[in-house]
Structure formats: structure tokens, C-alpha cells
Amino acid sequence: MPSIKPLRKAVFPVAGLGTRFLPATKSMPKEMLTVVDKPLIQYAVEEALEAGIEQIIFVTGRGKGALEDHFDISYELEATMTARGKSLAVIEGIRQRPGSPVYVRQQEPLGLGHAVWCARDIVGDEPFAVLLPDDLMVGRPGCLKQMVGAYQKVGGNVISAEEVPDDQTHRYGIITPGARDGRLTEVAGLVEKPAPGTAPSNLSVIGRYILQPEVMRVLEGQAAGAGGEIQLTDAMAQMIGDQPFHGVTFDGVRYDCGDKAGFVQANIAVALEREDIGPAVRSFATGLLR
Template identity: 50%
Template sequence: MKKVRKAIIPAAGLGTRFLPATKAMPKEMLPIVDRPTIEYIVEEAIESGIQDIIIVTGKGKRAIEDHFDRNFELEENLASKDKIELLRKINQSSNVDIHYIRQKEPKGLGHAVWCARNFVGDEPFAVLLGDDIIRAEIPCTLQLIEQFNETGSSVIGVQTVEDYETHRYGIIDPISSNNRRYEVSKFVEKPKQGTAPSNLAIMGRYILTPEIFSFIETQEKGAGGEIQLTDAIQKLNAVQKVFAYDFIGKRYDVGEKIGFVKTTIDMALENDEIKEELYSYLKKKILELDLYN
């Protein structure tokens, strides 16, 4: 059985929820404290043993390529000032090869993954979506890879959501479970309110076999008028078992404003440089709000 060595990171979305900030800056480059969101995703892939990453970009996303490129002038400046820790941080992605391809038309997540088919070839591969940052002792992608190594089948990362949230996600219809791993009857993309078959939602992490590409290629447009990856996974599941795994870890939704702000606060409170001052400010702010209300 071939190992999972490659990962696709789709980053071609327009980021309309963060306009006007994303008019000139890719949403994947919006900083959480002092690191762009996409850096957390790349770091997870590296820590999971991924050797090659392809980032699927779109128009106006050149800043992503620049971020992961070498900047010799900056590196020399940091080295001359003995700022070794900063130098290490800006070069931490050098342990993996990063490639780029452009999704020329905004046809949806399924199409974005399909754009990387030549890069993947006939190997199993990971997909990591940039809207979900997952903090875990064992990286989420590595948890899924371990499940793939046990089953030899595609594995989709899931977690439980509230009933009122199910219409926002791909949802699984589980048949049976083995600890945290589920056999799945159906994968449903964004079911209408009140029709979801479960509360187990797909959370932006996938290990897929290369057979998925043939289903994406013939996939009709689905929810939102786009080619949905979940719909292609459902077709793959009909001929080749696809499991779901309830991964262990805390997931942060940085694809919407409130989730992005919550993530920033949580990460800032873990930052030794600013956490004490931020904590004092938040306490003061809460007291002020209580007084006014």
C-alpha cells in the first residue's frame, strides 16, 4: 500500500466574508497574532509527515507564494542581528516542497482538488482546508493517515456540531462505529435545516485515494452551484469504502469573522509576549461593558 506523502491545500476562494480586507490580501494571509492562517495549515501537514504540498491558488493570491519563498535579504538581516528564533520561524516550511497551481475558474472545492490531479498521480493524498485550524497533540492529518494505514481506505475528519449548525457543513450518515471510526452510508453536503442524518460534520481534513478524481471529473454542480467534493466522496463511497473519523483536537473556524476573532484571542492568550497585557485589557473591557449595561 502506498504511503500518504502529498497534500493539497485549496486556497483559491475569494474571501468575500472578509471584504474589504481581502480585496488586496488573500484571506489565507490574514494574520492570527503574527502568523498568517495558511501557515498553521502548512505546519500541520509537515508535522503529519507530508513531503510535498500543492497549494491551489487563484487570481490575486501571489502573496501566498511570496510568503513561503526564501527572502535572503531578510534572512541575512536577522542573522546579522542574532535573531535566530525569528530566522527559524520564517524558514520552518523549508522542510517540505511547496508547489502551486491556479484554479482558473471559481467552480468550487471539488474542482480545486481536481486541479491538482497531475501532482497527485496514482497516490493517496491529504486535503487540508484553510478555514479550519486544528490544535491537537497528534496532528489531525496524522490521525487520519494512521486510520488510512489501518483500513487502506479514504478517511474523512469529522466532529460533532449542534443541530442548528448542520446546514453549514457536509454531514455523514453513519452505519456503525469502531471507537472513533465510522462506516458511512451517505455523505450529504449542506443538508436543509432539520434534515441532517446526524450531527457529525466534515471538518476540512481528508485522506483520499486517487480514484476520487474520476468522480470529481464527472460531478455535476451541487450546493451553491459549485462542484462539491462531498458529492464526489459519496459516489466514491458507493464503489470503495470511505470511513469517517472523529478526530481528537480543538477546531477553530477562521472562515468567518466571529470565529477568526475568537481564534485570535485564544492564540494571543497563549503568546508569552502579549498574553498578560491582553488578559488585563480583556478583564478591564468586560468590567466596562458590565457597567454600561
């Protein structure tokens, strides 16, 4: 196997309009919606930093100023926090990394594949991660760090996977599985949102990817796929057979925060695990459900 290049860069596609959460997202990016007291985008960035990512690349669109402000310097706030003996450590940490954060515009909503392609000049000729903030991944270690562990062994492309009920496979990209080794599954094929009853497995692709730079060249000429959008899954499928390709079943819990019910579930679950508010939330929920 050729030498495995280190993973240093992560792309965050955050240009979506968030229409499922209107009116909340009319003037606020959906990635800034909070699970308890932290925006979704910060959970994803923290996950990337834990996995050793050095450069954060946001693919943004119109109306995302609040997201950029969140990771920018706020002198008054930071001075106040310092005076109180507190800090914004994670936000300060991302600013201290060379070349981070970088903002790239996706000017048209042409799909996830197109959003990733918009970061091609920053990614260059390096492997890179893609994290979708809508998927809140709760696990120890974090999802991307689990994937990096697999990537350092097998190289190539690594995607995060989750088993879903058979009646939900039409909502996801689905893996055609090859050889399996514990949580590691060889990817023999990918099907984007297969028609009900036609899925090759119930192993779905979820919002974390480690990809080789060759995918950018595939996306360059990629035609629109499911939903009339340029699908990242279609581009990845073309690379199968030319490079190692594996799925890692996430050891943890995924909350689909692009869905209203999933977002509420995430808030409750995360709140219950907090030492400061968990007991009060548990007491309230127990009384509510009687």
C-alpha cells in the same frame, strides 16, 4: 485489505476570493490573514509537515502573489534573522522538500471539488490530503496526524469530523454513520448541506481529508451540486461502498476562520495560550468584560 500506500502529498485549495473579509482581502489573500502573528496558511502547512507530508501543492488563483512570496526566499529578511540568531525554520523546511511547493491555478471559481481536481496531474496515482486553511485546528497531535494514524489502520478514505448542534447541520456536509469505534466512524453516506431537520446525524465534515486518487476520476465528470458548484462531498459520496471510508472525530478545537466571529475567537484563544503575550491579553480581556 490491500497494502496501504503512504501519504506523501497535500493539496491546499487557496484560490478563494475571501469576500466575507472585505476590504481586508481586496489586495491580500484571505489565507494570509494572521492569527496573532502567523498566517492561516502557515498553520495549515505546519500541520501537514507534522503529519509527514513531503510535497505541498497550492491551488491558487489571481491575486495570490503574497502567499507565494511567503514561502519563497527573502534574502534580506533571512540574512537579518540569521544575524539576530533567529530563523524562519518552517518556511525553510518546506523549501528543502523535493518538489515543494508546487503552485497550480484554478482559473474559474467552480467549487472545492473543481479546485482539488486542478491538482490531478501533481497528485498522480497516489493518496493525498486536502487541507482547508479557513479551518484552524488546534490539537496535539495535529488534526492531520490524528487522521494519518487512523488511515494507517483502515486505509481508504478518511475525513475529519466534528459534532455540531442540530440547528447548524444545514451549513455542513453531514455523515450518515455506520459502525463506530471510539473516535472512528464508518461513513455509510454523505449529504451536502441537508435541509433543516433532514440531517442523518450531527457529525459534520470539516476541512481535512485523506483521499484516494480515484476521486479525481469521479470529479472529472462531476456535475454542479449545492450552490451551483462542483462539490467535493458529492464526489466522495460516490466512492462509498467501493473503498473503505471513515470519519475521525477531531480531538481538539476547530476555529472557523472563514467567519469573522470565528476568526476573532481564534486570535483570542491562541493569544491566551502564548507565554509571551498571554498574561497581557488575559488581563485586558478580563478588564474589558467587567
